[in-house]
Amino acid sequence: MRQYKTYLFDFDYTLVDSSNGIVMCFRHVLDKHGYKNVDDRAIKRTIGMTLDDAFALLTGVSGREVLVSYRKEYVAKADVCMSDNTILFSEVTNVLQALKQQGSKIGVISTKYRYRIMEFVNRHFPAGFFDIVVGGEDVSKAKPSPEGVWYAMKQLNSDTRDCLYVGDCVIDAQTAQAAALDFVGVLHGTTTREELLAYPHIAIIDDLGTIRVK
Structure with missing residues (x-):
């Protein structure tokens, strides 16, 4: 090379x-809103996507306002735990x-x-x-x-x-x-x-x- x-x-x-931190943050939002059937591997497969696109894929939600609210909840959790994980x-x-x-x-x-x-x-x-x-x-x-x-x-x-x-x-x-x-x-x-x-x-x-x- x-x-x-x-x-x-x-x-x-x-x-x-950063997969542990990312899974923690997604799980925080998904569990809160009742998406308990999404496994960790599915979450990890979204790494590299924007948060809005990842949440749309994982939840099937397409509404812009809902996706933005999920993203904000994710970011708030990430502020606390991402770097440490x-x-x-x-x-x-x-x-x-x-x-x-x-x-x-x-x-x-x-x-x-x-x-x-x-x-x-x-x-x-x-x-x-x-x-x-x-x-x-x-x-x-x-x-x-x-x-x-x-x-x-x-x-x-x-x-x-x-x-x-x-x-x-x-x-x-x-x-x-x-x-x-x-x-x-x-x-x-x-x-x-x-x-x-x-x-x-x-x-x-x-x-x-x-x-x-x-």
Whole structure:
């Protein structure tokens, strides 16, 4: 795998395992409103989607006002418990440090709110460790729209030839495809190798330690 000048990463199930926190927050809302038949795996399969889309899928609700109210209840719960129930994958710190040492820029593009990402990042990394973090509140259209990727590339003065996007799910693969970026899929989450192989990719890897750095 060649060296890139810029590496853009998804957050959940790519850099971190936030599944415990996410399940707790969804369960808090779903149980409250009587959706007790939704299992944890179904919840985990929505990681990477916007909260509104995830709740619509899990509950069958389509009304905008109801979905917004569910999202607000989720966010209030996440304010209390998300960061404490999120952990870095074991290889991530070493990989990111190596990328920075080789002179590459690194960033995060996520549907998760930027302030939530930064709450976690500030606990585990020095200030300014990431060159950019783009969250759900920073874009008008969520992934797989390339808006967030293009915004990050503009801020970092990067171009498509020298930028790699790394993510764990189909939404990430679609985002990279829409942005015309090379894509590496990582199998940290619930998306299978076969699902990712259906999209253009440089590699599908078991963990980020497979990203070779010089």
